[in-house]
Amino acid sequence: MLQTRIPSPASAQLQGNDQPNLNETVSSAIGLISRQYPVMIITVLLCLGVAGTYLLTAPKRFTGTAVLMIDSRKMQGLQTQVGGTSGDSPIESAMVDSQVEVLKSETIATAVIKDLHLLDSPEFMNGDEGLLSGLTNLFSSFFPESRPSDAELMRGAIARIQAGTSIKRIGLSYVIEISYQSLSRDLAARIANAIAESYITDSLESKYQASRRAAVWLQDRLKELRAQASAAERAVADYKAKNNIVDAGGRLLTEQQLAEINSGLTEARGKRAEAEAKLQRITAILNADESDPQVILNDLATVNDSMANPVITKLRQTYLDYAGKASDWSNRYGPTHLAVVNLHNQMREIRRSILDELRRTAEAYKSDLAIAKAREDASQKSLNETIAVSNGTSQAQIVLRDLESNAQSARALSDNFLQLYMVSVQQQSFPMTEARVITQASELSTPKTSPKMALVLLAGIVGGSILAGLVAIFLEMLDRVFRTVHQVERLLQTNCLASVPIVGLGADEGASRPLSQFKDWLPFPKSRRPSSAAASPPNGTGKQGRLTEPAHLHRHGRQLTVDNSIGRFAINSPFSRFAEALRSIKLATDLNNYGAPHKVVAITSALPNEGKSTVSEALAQTTALSGLRTLLIDGDLRNPSLTHRLSRSAETGLIEVVFGKTDLAEALWIDPETNLHFLPCVVTSRFSNSSDLLASQQMEKFFQGLREQYDRIILDLSPLAPVIDVRATGTLADSYVLVIEWARSKVDVVERVIRETPIVRERLMGAVLNKVNLAAMGRYDTHSGGYYRNRYYSRYGYVD
Known part of the structure; x- marks a missing residue:
């Protein structure tokens, strides 16, 4: 918004020859990102959305x-x-x-x-x-x-x-x-x-x-060998059946029977001998002398069976008890005592009972001996018969062994082939x-x-970043509008006088405050400013050739309607950046041409609606507030927007004054606060010779008279591209100020109209970037991004 300057031609040429270094490349990349980051973020989010859609719709x-x-x-x-x-x-x-x-x-x-x-x-x-x-x-x-x-x-x-x-x-x-x-x-x-x-x-x-092919012939050969082995074994079985040869546990049945019978005969003989010995012993006891009872009792003790007999054992014990008593009583009472005699009688009966029991035992021994002899005889007879059969079988075994040998050989050969066949089968079926x-x-x-979520999201981020970069570069290539001060200076080869921020009525609380509240701020005392009450002759000039306000101006009510005008914002908000930008333009007009200010400053633009009329009004108000006699002229004969805005009820204006139909003083409108004079342009009907009027001698003579009466004349002209009126103002304007709408004016259009209007190109004081979004402009101007930050101006009391 403050005035800027472009480098000198020599330094610009020197800089143009330098190759861009790394810092410039990085700065350009950062600037590109800062300008296009909304689009880049949207592009990345779209790519992430596509990746998310893929993650949601792609089958897992x-x-x-x-x-x-x-x-x-x-x-x-x-x-x-x-x-x-x-x-x-x-x-x-x-x-x-x-x-x-x-x-x-x-x-x-x-x-x-x-x-x-x-x-x-x-x-x-x-x-x-x-x-x-x-x-x-x-x-x-x-x-x-x-x-x-x-x-x-x-x-x-x-x-x-x-x-x-x-x-x-x-x-x-x-x-x-x-x-x-x-x-x-x-x-x-x-x-x-x-x-x-x-x-x-x-x-x-x-x-x-x-391995299957190798097993085929083994299988056929094995069948033959099995048949041979089976025939040999069958011959052995038939021979055994014919000759009553029976195997039991690997031995012939006759051999096994012979062994068992021989063992039984031996056992029978032993039992017979035992029975004879028992009978002889008990017979010897019975044949012993009964006169000696002690001998009988002693011999009886040598026979096991008698000692095991409970009757004999009891009788013998009783006998011994009586013998002891008889001996005792005999010593006491004599051998003839009746009790002793009774004891001897009882002892005699006991011996008789013992002998009777022994005789019964002897009869049992005789029976056992007879049984043992019968068993011995039977075993002997069976042994003799078995021996006879075994002798016959031994003769048949000679032929049987030959048959078994042939069968074993055939079986062994069959088993060998069977083993080979099993090896082949196992190689076919075993999982080896x-x-x-x-x-x-x-x-x-x-x-x-x-889908891999991390990889897809990473691909979405990387791909989205690359696509965002490409989209940003593409949009940057298509973005052929003015966005930075450096861009204006580089492309138009002129100074950018100021960057005027976009404002709206009511945006600042100072917009509705009267000018009297800023009287302490005004650079000149009220006594030094042009007086609105001074009298003037009828032709509107005083003794010193300065225009004064006619005495009847207030009677006609020709006061500017500036209460709701954006051009008045610089006056009502003197500490805003909008006002600072206008002061920058005013200072440039004051110091132009090395201190010799140009009185007539024409304001124009390449296309309509770029804000040239607003800049003209605000610049005129700022200039008038500084104490200079300032005249604002609506020179847009095709579309006098200033007249419609500031003096809707005007009936005469520039055209009438130039043709002498009315006096200048009668056509002027005045702002009582700043003493700004405004000459409207009243167009009652469309006419096509507006350029002829601007280039006429009457218009030139009129402006020569205005130069003597005013310190500064602000001329609001029509746009350059639609009409050619500006080309006819070469004899009127000392310098031109080109208003460029920020982010809307096409570079190609502005360059073309400047190239096609030599008078403007030669006398171009500078350009003004209008309707600037300072926050967004900081993203585009990588070198001076911080220049637009409000914190620098807040130190000096400036606010938006």
């Missing part, structure tokens, strides 16, 4: 991962039994890479599809339906096609399996990672595991096919492969891999 994909290992260290012990080898050679790296390609083959994919019945699974066949796929299906529904065949469905399923499968070798190891991506956790895990299992099954199948699954995919360990 899960990746099941199974880990397979090609292991050369197989079970050597089992291989020794099955294949007869002691180990395997190391696996080459190229072979592992080959297995990776096998895992990607159509054979594995077909096996997976068949094992899991994927053709019948809607989850698999329709698993890729996202937003794009849904739109494709919607459009394809309008063009129905025939139902695909089973072969086409299989080809599509194979392609889907191969597209969703990722096989990679982990480093240089023998570990292969199998991953499958699907919309279902369970399906992804099942297909990943099925690929690994199908690969192992395919490996086993290939080995089975290789180099591959094994070390990690199976499960639903719990299947993470969500697509």
Whole structure:
């Protein structure tokens, strides 16, 4: 808003030759961001919205991962039994890479599809339906096609399996990672595991096919050997049946019976001898002298059976008791005592009872001896018979051994071939492969891999930032309007006198305050300002050639209507940046042409509605307030907007005065507060020769007279582009001020009208940026962004 200056031509040329350095590049980038950051933020937010829409609409994909290992260290012990080898050679790296390609083959994919019945699974066949796929299906529904065949469905399923499968070798190891991506956790895990299992099954199948051919001839040969062995064994069985040869536990039945009978005979003989000894002993006791009872009792004690007999034991004890009593009583009373005699009689009866019991025991021994002899005789007879049979069997065993030897040889040969055949069968069916699954995919360990929220959001931010930068650069290229002071000076090669901020009535509380409240601020005392009450001759000039106000001016009521005028804002708000900008323009007009001020300053613009009339009025008010005799002329003969704003009731004006139809004093309007004189332009009808009027000698002569009467004349002209009136003011104006509407005036238009109007280009005092949004302008002017901040002006009491 304060006056600025452009560099001298020499310094400008020197700066133009310099290449932009890093600081300038960074400043330009910062300036671009500061100017276009709303659009850039919106662009980034739109990209983030697209990313968020993708995250919301894109189907969530899960990746099941199974880990397979090609292991050369197989079970050597089992291989020794099955294949007869002691180990395997190391696996080459190229072979592992080959297995990776096998895992990607159509054979594995077909096996997976068949094992899991994927053709019948809607989850698999329709698993890729996202937003794009849904739109494709919607459009394809309008063009129905025939139902695909089973072969086409299989080809599509194979392609889907191969597209969703990722096989990679982990480093240089023998570990292969199998991953499958699907919309279902369970399906992804099942297909990943099925690929690994199908690969192992395919490996086993290939080995089975290789060993199956080797097993065919073994099987045929084994049948022949089994038939031979069976015939030999059948001959052995028939011979045994014919000759009554029976095996029991690996021994002939006759041999086993012979051993058992011999053992029984030996036992019978022992029992017979024992029975004879017992009978002889008890017979000897019975034959002993009964006169000696002590001998009988002693011999009785040597027979076990008698001692075990409770009757004999009781009788013997009673006998011993009586014998003791008899001996005692005999010593006391004599052997003839009746009690002693009775005891001896009782003892005699006891001995008789003991002998009777012994005789019964002897009879039992005789019975046992007879039984033992009968058993011995039977065992002897059976032994003799068995010996006879065994002798016959021994003769038949000579032929039997030859038959058994032939049968064993045939069986051994059959067993050897059977073992070879079993080896072949086991190689076909036993899971002996180099591959094994070390990690199976499960639903719990299947993470969500697509869409990756962080990656999509990062891509949205990065892509949005790049797109925002491109959009900002594109908008910057399309933004061919004036936004900064430096831009005006660089493109128009003129001074930018001020940046006039945009204001509105009521925006500042000082806008409605009368001028009398600022009397202490006025630069000149009221006595030095032109008096509105001074008299003047009828021609409107005084003795000193200065115009004074006619005495009848107040009677006609020709006072300017400036209460609601934006041009009066600089007077009512002297501490605003709007007023400071106008003072900057006024100072530039005072010091123009090295101190020789130009009296007639013409205000124009490239296009209508850029605020030239407002700037003209505000500049005139500011100039008049400083004490200079100031005349404001509405020179826009096509559209006299100042007249419509300040003196709607005017009946005469510039045209009438120039043609002599009225006196100047009669046409003037005066602001009683600032003593600003205003000459309106009353246009009652449209006319096309306005440029002729401005270029006429009468107009030139009229302005020469005004130069003598006023210190400063502010001439509000028409715009440059629509009409040519400004080109006819070369004899009227000393200098021109070009008003440019901030962020609206096109660079190309302003450059063209300046180029097409040489008189304005030669006498151009400077340009004024009008209707400036200072807050936004700070974003565009990277070098002087802080210049527009209010805090610098607030230190001096200036406010908006």
